[in-house]
Amino acid sequence: MERDSTITRRFLLTAAAAVAASGLAEAAATPASGHRKATYPAGFMWGAATSGYQTEGNVVGADLWVLENVKPTIFAERSGDACDSYHRYEEDIALLKSFGFDTYRFSLEWARIEPEAGTFSNAELDHYKRVIDACRRNGVKPAVTFNHWTCPRWFASAGGWSNADSPQLFARFCARAAKHLAAGMEIAMTLNEPNGLQVVDWMPGMTAMMGQIKPIAEQMTAAAAKATGSDRFVTSIGGGSREVRPNIIAAHEAAYGAIKAERSDLPVGVTLSMVDFQGKGPNSRVEEARSDAYMPWLEAIRRAGDFTGVQNYGRTLIDAKGPIPAPPGAERNGGGDEFYPAGLGNMVRYAHGMTGKPVCVTENGINTKDDKQRIRYIDGALAGLLSAIRDGVPVLGYLHWSLLDNFEWTSGYGPTFGLVAVDRATFKRTPKPSAYHLGAIARAHRS
Numbered sequence: 001m002e003r004d005s006t007i008t009r010r011f012l013l014t015a016a017a018a019v020a021a022s023g024l025a026e027a028a029a030t031p032a033s034g035h036r037k038a039t040y041p042a043g044f045m046w047g048a049a050t051s052g053y054q055t056e057g058n059v060v061g062a063d064l065w066v067l068e069n070v071k072p073t074i075f076a077e078r079s080g081d082a083c084d085s086y087h088r089y090e091e092d093i094a095l096l097k098s099f100g101f102d103t104y105r106f107s108l109e110w111a112r113i114e115p116e117a118g119t120f121s122n123a124e125l126d127h128y129k130r131v132i133d134a135c136r137r138n139g140v141k142p143a144v145t146f147n148h149w150t151c152p153r154w155f156a157s158a159g160g161w162s163n164a165d166s167p168q169l170f171a172r173f174c175a176r177a178a179k180h181l182a183a184g185m186e187i188a189m190t191l192n193e194p195n196g197l198q199v200v201d202w203m204p205g206m207t208a209m210m211g212q213i214k215p216i217a218e219q220m221t222a223a224a225a226k227a228t229g230s231d232r233f234v235t236s237i238g239g240g241s242r243e244v245r246p247n248i249i250a251a252h253e254a255a256y257g258a259i260k261a262e263r264s265d266l267p268v269g270v271t272l273s274m275v276d277f278q279g280k281g282p283n284s285r286v287e288e289a290r291s292d293a294y295m296p297w298l299e300a301i302r303r304a305g306d307f308t309g310v311q312n313y314g315r316t317l318i319d320a321k322g323p324i325p326a327p328p329g330a331e332r333n334g335g336g337d338e339f340y341p342a343g344l345g346n347m348v349r350y351a352h353g354m355t356g357k358p359v360c361v362t363e364n365g366i367n368t369k370d371d372k373q374r375i376r377y378i379d380g381a382l383a384g385l386l387s388a389i390r391d392g393v394p395v396l397g398y399l400h401w402s403l404l405d406n407f408e409w410t411s412g413y414g415p416t417f418g419l420v421a422v423d424r425a426t427f428k429r430t431p432k433p434s435a436y437h438l439g440a441i442a443r444a445h446r447s
Contacts, residue, residue, distance in 0.1 A: 039445075040389060045141060045397025046442030047103030048096055048419060049363055050085065051148035051192065052112075054406040055092075057082035061111035063156035063224075063235045064149075064409075070223035072216050076412035083404050084427045089131050093138050095420065095429055096403055099439030102446070103141040103186065105362060105399045106131065107148035110155075114173050117154050125180040132184035141186035143362070143399060145271070146174050146255060148192040149236055153228055160234030161244040161251070171254035178262035187396070188266055189309050189362065190255040193273040194248045196239025198293040202277065203316055204323045237409065239273065249300045256304040267396075271309030271362045272297055274351065275316050276343035283320040290350075298354040307396060308351040309362035314340040333377075334368035335415060341366075341377045345384020348393055358394040361385065363401035367408075367415040374419075374434040382441065400438060404429070 053059050058081060068075045085092055089106075096104050112124040135142040147170070151160065155169065163169070174190065182188070193199075200206055224233040240248040252270050259268050272294065279286035301308050314337060317324050326338035333339050348359050366377040382398065389395050405418035413424065419435035422428070 040386070041395065044395070044445070045103035045143070045186070045360070045399065046438075046446075047101040047105060047141070047143065047397065047399045048403035049105035049143075049399045049401050050092075050107075050403050050406065051145065052107040052109040053079065053082075053148065053150040054402075054408070055083040055085035055106075055404055056109065057084050057086055059109050059111055059150065061115045061152055062109065062150040063111075063153050063160070063233070064237060066153050066156070066224045066227055066233070067220055067235065067237075070220055070227055072223070073220050074213060074217050075410045076414065079407040081424075081427075082407050083422045085404070086127075088427060090134050091429065092403060093131075093134050093140055095431065097138045097140055099419070099431070099435045100441075100443035100446075101439060102139065102442070103143055103397055103399060104135055104403075105143040105145065107145035107192070108177055108181075109150065110147055110173055111150065111152040113177060114152060115154075117152075117158075117169070118172075120176050122180075125177065128177075128181055129184070132181060136184060142184060143187045143189070143360075143397075144181070144185045145189040145192050146177060146259070147190065149238075151236060156233050156235050157225070157228045157230035159232055161236055161240050161247050162234050164247070166247050167250040167254045170251040171258045174255040175258035175262065178259045182259060182263040182266055185263075185266055187307070187360065188259055188268045190252045190259070190268065190270050191248070192271050193239050193311060194236075194245075194252065194270065195293055195297050196273045197241050198239070198245075199273045199275055200238060202275070202289040202293060202318065202323050204325050206323075245296060249296060252300060253304040267306040269305050269307040269309050269357075269360065270297065270301060271311050272351070274310050274312050274347040275314065276312060276340070276346045278315050278317050280317040280319045280324060284318050285320065285322055286318045289316075289318055289323075294350075294354070298351065301355050301357060305355070305357060307358040307360050308355055310344070310347050310351050310359050311363035311401070312344045312347045312361075313363075313365065314338055315343045315346075333366050333373065334370065337367075339366070339373070339377065341380030342384045344381040345386075345388045348385060348388045348395060349391070352388075352393045358396050360396040361398045363399065365401040365417045367417050369416055371432045371434050374432070375437050378434060378438050378441075 068078045114120050132142045221233050256268050277286050277289045331339035344364050352359050366374050368374055402417045404420050405416045405422050408415040421430040
C-alpha cells in the first residue's frame with residue numbers, strides 16, 4: 001500500500017452523500033477540461049483497488065486476525081465482517097463497472113487457500129475463480145495480487161519471512177493458485193508493498209512513534225505466539241524489515257517464476273510503496289532514502305518483473321538531517337498530512353527510469369471525508385500522470401485506492417479512502433461523487 005506520515009502509519013501498524021440518480025451523477029462527474037484532450041495509451045486500464053483482508057471479512061486463519069484478537073494489541077479495532085465482500089463481490093464488481101471502470105484489483109487470501117501448510121482448499125480456489133469470472137462477465141479485467149500483506153497463521157508461527165524456507169513456501173502457494181486461476185487474470189502482482197517499513201523509516205516523526213509503539217507491539221507478538229502454541233510469531237504488516245528483505249526479494253523472484261511457469265504471457269509485477277522523496281537544502285539525504293527504500297526492489301524488478309506497481313499518496317521532504325515536516329500553510333488531507341497529488345507523476349517517472357519497465361498505478365488516493373478534496377486530488381494526480389505518459393513513460397493503467405471505505409489496518413475503520421462509503425451494520429454501499437467523477441474520466445478515454 002506509499003506516502004505521507006498518517007498514511008504510512010497504516011502500513012506500519014500500518015463521506016460525502018451519494019449521487020442518487022445516474023443523470024445527476026454524470027453531471028456531477030463531468031471531467032475537468034484538461035482531461036477532455038488527454039491522450040492515454042491504447043488498452044489503458046481504469047479501475048479501483050481493494051485487498052482481501054480489508055474488505056472480505058472474517059479471515060480467521062490469517063496472522064493479523066490473531067494480532068487483532070490478543071491483548072494487548074496495537075489495532076484500534078477488529079476487522080470483523082469488514083465490508084463482507086467475500087459474499088458481496090458481485091455487487092462490488094457491478095458497482096465498479098457502473099462508474100465506468102474496466103479493471104478491478106483485488107487480492108487472494110493465502111490463509112483461506114492454504115489453511116495448513118501444504119493443504120490447499122479447492123473450494124476457496126473456486127471462490128476466487130468465481131470472483132474472476134464475475135469480473136469477466138461484467139467486462140472488467142481482474143488485476144490480482146497474490147499476497148496483500150496477510151499470511152496464514154501457520155506461516156507466522158514458523159517465522160514468517162524470517163524463515164529460510166519462506167521463499168519456497170510462498171512460491172508453492174503461488175504455483176498452486178496460478179494453476180487454478182491465472183487463465184482468467186489480466187495482470188498479476190506477487191506482493192503488496194514489501195518495502196513499506198523502509199519507506200516508513202524516512203517519514204517525519206516515525207522514530208518517536210516507533211519508540212511509543214514498540215513495547216506494546218512486542219507484548220502483542222508474544223501473546224500471538226502463545227496463542228498459536230509457538231515460540232515466535234512474525235508477520236509482514238507494513239512490509240518487510242531490512243533483516244528479512246533478502247528472503248522477501250527471493251520470495252518475489254521465486255513466485256514470479258512459478259506464476260510465469262503456469263502462464264508465460266501473464267504480466268507479473270510487484271507493487272511498491274513510493275513516496276515522492278524530495279531534497280530540501282544543501283547536502284540532502286534524499287538519494288540515501290531512495291537507495292534504501294526503493295533500489296533493492298527496483299533492481300529485483302529488473303531481474304524478475306514485467307512492470308512496477310507504483311503506489312503513491314504524497315511526498316516527504318528530506319534535508320541534511322533526514323525527513324522534515326511539510327511546509328507551514330500546506331493544505332492537509334483528512335489525516336492531517338500534506339495534500340500533494342503531484343507525487344504520483346514524479347514517482348511514475350522515477351520507477352520507469354530506474355527499471356526501464358512499464359509502470360502500473362496500482363494504488364493512489366487520499367484519506368479524506370471531504371469528497372470535493374478527493375476530486376481535486378484525482379484531477380491533480382491524473383494531470384501529473386498524463387504529463388509522464390506524454391513524455392514517453394509506458395503506463396498500463398490507473399487503479400484508485402480504494403473502491404470501498406474499508407478496514408485500514410491498525411487504524412481500523414477511521415480513515416476513509418473509498419470512492420464508496422459502506423455502512424458497517426447493513427453493508428449498504430453508497431457511491432460518492434468522486435466515483436462518478438473518476439468514472440466519467442475513464443469513459444471519456446476508453447480506447
